[in-house]
Amino acid sequence: MWKLKKTNIAAFSIVAASPFLIAIVALVSVMYGTKDISAITVWQAISAFDPSNVDHQIVRTGRIPRIAAVLLVGAFLAVAGAVMQGITRNYLASPSLMGVNDGSAFVITLAIVFFPGLPNYQMILLSMLGSALGAGIVFGFGSLIRNGLSPVRLAIIGTVIGTFLSSIATAIAMYFQVSQTVSAWYNTKVHMVDVDMLMLSIPFGLIGLILAFVSAKAITITSLGEDIAIGLGQKTKAVRIISMLAVVCLTGTAVALVGKIAFVGLVIPHITRFLVGVDYRFIIPCAAVIGAFFLALCDVLSRFVNYPYETPIGVLTALVGVPFFLYLVRKHGGEKGA
Amino acid sequence: MQTAFRMENLSSGYEQVRVFEGLNLTIEDGKITTIIGPNGCGKSTLLKTIGRILKKQQGTVYLQDQNMQNLSTKEIAKKLAILSQTPIAPGQLKVEELIAYGRYPHRNNVNRLTKKDEEMIEWALTVTNTNDYRNRELGQLSGGQRQRVWLAMALAQETNILLLDEPTTYLDMAHQLEVLEIVKNLNAQHSCTIVMVLHDINHAARYSDHLIAMRQGVVMKTGTPQEILCADVMREVFNINARIMEDPVTKTPVCYGYDVLKEVDK
Amino acid sequence: MKKVRKKTSSVFVMTVSILILFILGASYLHMTNGVFDMSVMDVVKTLLRIDPNPKFDLVIFEFRLPRIVIAALVGVGLGMAGVVLQGITRNGLADPGILGINAGAGAAVVIFMFFFQLRLTSADISSWLSILMMPMFGFVGGALAALLIFSFAQKNGHLDMQRLILTGIAINSGFGALSLFLSLKMSAQDFESAAVWMAGSIYNANWIFVVTMLPWLILLGFYVHRKAYLLDYFQLEEDSITSLGIPVEKEKKKLLMASVGLVSACVSVSGSIGFIGLMAPHIAKQLVGIQHRYVMPVSALIGAGLLIIADFIGKTVFAPSELAVGIVVSIIGIPYFLYLLVKSKA
Numbered sequence: 001m002w003k004l005k006k007t008n009i010a011a012f013s014i015v016a017a018s019p020f021l022i023a024i025v026a027l028v029s030v031m032y033g034t035k036d037i038s039a040i041t042v043w044q045a046i047s048a049f050d051p052s053n054v055d056h057q058i059v060r061t062g063r064i065p066r067i068a069a070v071l072l073v074g075a076f077l078a079v080a081g082a083v084m085q086g087i088t089r090n091y092l093a094s095p096s097l098m099g100v101n102d103g104s105a106f107v108i109t110l111a112i113v114f115f116p117g118l119p120n121y122q123m124i125l126l127s128m129l130g131s132a133l134g135a136g137i138v139f140g141f142g143s144l145i146r147n148g149l150s151p152v153r154l155a156i157i158g159t160v161i162g163t164f165l166s167s168i169a170t171a172i173a174m175y176f177q178v179s180q181t182v183s184a185w186y187n188t189k190v191h192m193v194d195v196d197m198l199m200l201s202i203p204f205g206l207i208g209l210i211l212a213f214v215s216a217k218a219i220t221i222t223s224l225g226e227d228i229a230i231g232l233g234q235k236t237k238a239v240r241i242i243s244m245l246a247v248v249c250l251t252g253t254a255v256a257l258v259g260k261i262a263f264v265g266l267v268i269p270h271i272t273r274f275l276v277g278v279d280y281r282f283i284i285p286c287a288a289v290i291g292a293f294f295l296a297l298c299d300v301l302s303r304f305v306n307y308p309y310e311t312p313i314g315v316l317t318a319l320v321g322v323p324f325f326l327y328l329v330r331k332h333g334g335e336k337g338a
Numbered sequence: 339m340q341t342a343f344r345m346e347n348l349s350s351g352y353e354q355v356r357v358f359e360g361l362n363l364t365i366e367d368g369k370i371t372t373i374i375g376p377n378g379c380g381k382s383t384l385l386k387t388i389g390r391i392l393k394k395q396q397g398t399v400y401l402q403d404q405n406m407q408n409l410s411t412k413e414i415a416k417k418l419a420i421l422s423q424t425p426i427a428p429g430q431l432k433v434e435e436l437i438a439y440g441r442y443p444h445r446n447n448v449n450r451l452t453k454k455d456e457e458m459i460e461w462a463l464t465v466t467n468t469n470d471y472r473n474r475e476l477g478q479l480s481g482g483q484r485q486r487v488w489l490a491m492a493l494a495q496e497t498n499i500l501l502l503d504e505p506t507t508y509l510d511m512a513h514q515l516e517v518l519e520i521v522k523n524l525n526a527q528h529s530c531t532i533v534m535v536l537h538d539i540n541h542a543a544r545y546s547d548h549l550i551a552m553r554q555g556v557v558m559k560t561g562t563p564q565e566i567l568c569a570d571v572m573r574e575v576f577n578i579n580a581r582i583m584e585d586p587v588t589k590t591p592v593c594y595g596y597d598v599l600k601e602v603d604k
Numbered sequence: 605m606k607k608v609r610k611k612t613s614s615v616f617v618m619t620v621s622i623l624i625l626f627i628l629g630a631s632y633l634h635m636t637n638g639v640f641d642m643s644v645m646d647v648v649k650t651l652l653r654i655d656p657n658p659k660f661d662l663v664i665f666e667f668r669l670p671r672i673v674i675a676a677l678v679g680v681g682l683g684m685a686g687v688v689l690q691g692i693t694r695n696g697l698a699d700p701g702i703l704g705i706n707a708g709a710g711a712a713v714v715i716f717m718f719f720f721q722l723r724l725t726s727a728d729i730s731s732w733l734s735i736l737m738m739p740m741f742g743f744v745g746g747a748l749a750a751l752l753i754f755s756f757a758q759k760n761g762h763l764d765m766q767r768l769i770l771t772g773i774a775i776n777s778g779f780g781a782l783s784l785f786l787s788l789k790m791s792a793q794d795f796e797s798a799a800v801w802m803a804g805s806i807y808n809a810n811w812i813f814v815v816t817m818l819p820w821l822i823l824l825g826f827y828v829h830r831k832a833y834l835l836d837y838f839q840l841e842e843d844s845i846t847s848l849g850i851p852v853e854k855e856k857k858k859l860l861m862a863s864v865g866l867v868s869a870c871v872s873v874s875g876s877i878g879f880i881g882l883m884a885p886h887i888a889k890q891l892v893g894i895q896h897r898y899v900m901p902v903s904a905l906i907g908a909g910l911l912i913i914a915d916f917i918g919k920t921v922f923a924p925s926e927l928a929v930g931i932v933v934s935i936i937g938i939p940y941f942l943y944l945l946v947k948s949k950a
Contacts, residue, residue: 092770144946145945152766152769153945155773156769159773160938160941160942161938161942163934164939167934167935168935170927171922171927171935175922175925175927262777263777306785306788309789311785311788312784314784315781315782318777318778318780318781321777322774325774326774329767329771329774330756330767390846391842391843391846391847410849411846411849411851412849412850413849415847415848416849419847420843420846420847421847422844422847424841425841427840427844428839428894430893431839431894440848442837442848442849443849448833448897449833449897492847495848
């Protein structure tokens with residue numbers, strides 16, 4: 001296609017530069033916090049772990065899991081958003097706006113209330129079920145309403161259903177008097193990452209990433225337009241199913257790990273597309289690394305914006321996300337395929 | 339002879355676009371004046387500007403020798419009424435209620451209609467022949483009926499000047515003439531000054547005393563229908579080779595056929 | 605014409621009477637049920653001051669009655685604001701909550717709470733004064749939100765409804781995040797009450813709050829009711845309205861400011877409660893038609909009734925814990941919103 005050469009370079013340079021950038025951010029994240037720990041100590045904590053050394057403990061059980069979780073979630077959400085936007089041709093499609101995140105959180109709440117003490121891997125599976133449920137309801141409603149699948153309409157439906165699910169979840173939690181635990185799940189808990197959950201989310205999320213990458217070419221064709229896709233003989237149904245599976249895996253894992261984080265899935269795909277063009281074979285890997293980097297950056301900032309207190313990471317993503325969202329609305333309006 | 343409108347050095351347009359500038363024009367009182375021209379020539383813009391719906395960018399408009407800028411919008415509403423091109427209203431609104439809206443500039447108490455109000459509403463219903471469906475909802479009317487109802491609302495405003503922006507464009511042939519006949523009677527029997535924008539030059543010629551022909555924001559020529567509907571003017575304004583004759587029944591000029599001018603003919 | 609008008613006004617009178625009865629009924633339910641065990645006779649006796657019992661007095665006059673009164677007043681305010689917003693935007697999906705005006709006012713009030721270290725239940729002079737200032741703060745926040753939303757939603761000088769709602773969603777998130785951020789900076793105690801308040805609750809209702817919002821409600825409520833007829837004209841397009849001699853922009857802005865004021869007054873005492881401003885006008889229009897001078901008061905009454913019932917549900921269904929009224933309203937309001945969305949032609 002026309003811009004192939006240029007996007008190749010951009011995409012490759014991003015992917016090439018990312019390990020360094022991510023390593024730097026990760027290091028900063030581990031080193032600085034309520035208590036600053038020197039780089040050497042960090043290295044020692046990894047290579048020559050001394051259980052009695054408090055700093056080593058902090059690094060191992062607190063900071064490294066945290067930055068690992070943040071990087072993973074950033075990547076997962078960004079790729080999920082990219083896939084959603086490609087498949088639905090909707091520039092506003094994203095896990096937080098389409099009820100996907102809320103669906104996950106809803107099912108997790110039900111699980112905590114009715115089946116407390118479930119093993120982590122089951123929680124992740126339930127979370128994925130919730131993602132599918134949320135997306136199903138939102139897109140279901142969207143198809144019922146005239147012009148309901150247009151970006152704006154879908155965003156409205158998604159937000160509204162998301163709020164609805166949240167409200168019901170809160171009501172249920174309150175009724176069964178477990179609201180403390182539930183709100184811990186709802187508001188992101190990056191600083192209390194469960195290491196076991198973290199280890200589990202790697203394979204689950206990886207499956208999602210692989211599914212996404214495998215369908216990348218098909219997604220590119222779909223994103224160009226329904227007619228083009230059919231004309232080129234693509235099996236649209238199969239593509240849809242596989243990509244939705246990818247989205248569900250990715251968001252389900254992300255929400256199970258750290259709760260709901262908004263705007264990452266919306267903003268990062270746009271930035272990525274701007275940098276590397278419209279080919280999803282490049283967009284997906286680049287979105288993953290850009291997303292990881294972005295969220296890690298937000299996480300670092302969240303610790304310093306209100307030193308020495310932590311700011312919920314959602315506030316920072318909103319800080320970037322809301323103006324960006326407004327800009328998108330202003331630029332694209334309500335048309336489909338924008 | 340008082341002028342209904344006098345424009346001095348008038349410029350107007352939308353946001354970044356200036357549609358016309360430096361316009362000097364007068365429109366006579368008590369006559370039917372129609373503005374014609376190809377798409378984008380500025381005829382609607384001109385009408386909206388003198389009707390103060392569009393804010394002018396430069397110059398002055400005198401409404402019956404008074405600077406419009408010095409008049410409040412309500413005072414202006416007592417002197418002129420405008421009917422825009424595609425008016426909208428809630429479908430459940432009843433015909434009578436819509437027409438009653440036209441009485442706004444004259445009403446002091448919004449909740450009660452005076453005898454005068456009711457008289458004017460009745461008059462508007464009669465003149466536009468809409469009495470039969472005064473209690474029907476707008477949504478149930480046909481295009482032709484709805485257009486006459488909107489006209490009735492403008493009439494209920496009890497003004498001496500009526501501005502009509504393409505009042506016939508979406509109507510079928512019979513209804514087009516219906517509306518134009520009502521307009522002609524208003525002028526004949528009540529000395530209402532009419533300023534219209536029409537697409538159909540034959541209608542314009544048949545129903546107007548005076549024509550203003552515009553092209554790309556410039557007034558090319560003004561005059562009687564006989565003066566405007568002639569080959570030279572048609573060529574200049576519409577870029578067509580028009581064949582004109584006199585309608586034996588109405589005695590007004592009619593364009594019975596035309597060809598588009600090719601580049602080579604110019 | 606006279607016949608048509610007579611019919612509508614008698615429908616109006618009948619509807620108003622039924623609604624008042626409905627509100628009284630809802631209040632009765634609310635007042636006679638609660639955590640503290642009181643028989644109906646006890647309630648009646650306390651109200652009528654027969655054989656007063658200080659314990660009963662406390663429950664009725666310090667807890668239940670102010671709560672009902674606030675629910676009613678907030679319902680009135682939101683119901684009226686909803687009518688104005690739907691009238692100005694010519695869109696039946698407009699609601700101060702969806703549009704983010706609630707969030708804006710809420711953020712401003714949280715800022716206020718943060719800076720003035722407000723203890724929400726004490727009653728000395730300094731806190732009286734600061735509580736009275738809350739609605740004004742809220743107004744600034746709400747006005748800012750409205751300004752942002754309406755300027756972002758402009759497209760070629762006209763209000764684009766799609767963009768309006770989308771911008772509202774964004775503003776909601778933005779101000780919500782801001783509120784969250786600020787609330788976390790508060791001391792633990794304040795945070796508790798702030799969190800509950802932000803969800804939209806009347807839990808902490810007291811007479812101070814009533815005094816805070818009542819003047820605004822009365823003033824703005826009357827203004828909005830008097831100007832309600834303008835909303836009829838606003839259903840026509842801009843050009844037609846201008847032709848009639850109505851200064852459109854000016855009047856729209858004044859009405860908008862008034863509704864923001866109403867919303868802010870409500871938000872400052874009850875937190876963000878959405879969807880009342882959405883549902884009440886629709887139900888009102890179904891009952892009394894589209895003439896706004898009838899719709900306005902009816903919507904106010906419906907808003908009051910809805911909120912009293914919602915608060916009652918929140919109070920009893922989950923006893924002994926309370927479900928914030930904002931959440932109850934969301935659970936009822938969202939399906940209604942979706943139903944309207946399915947039905948709408950826009």
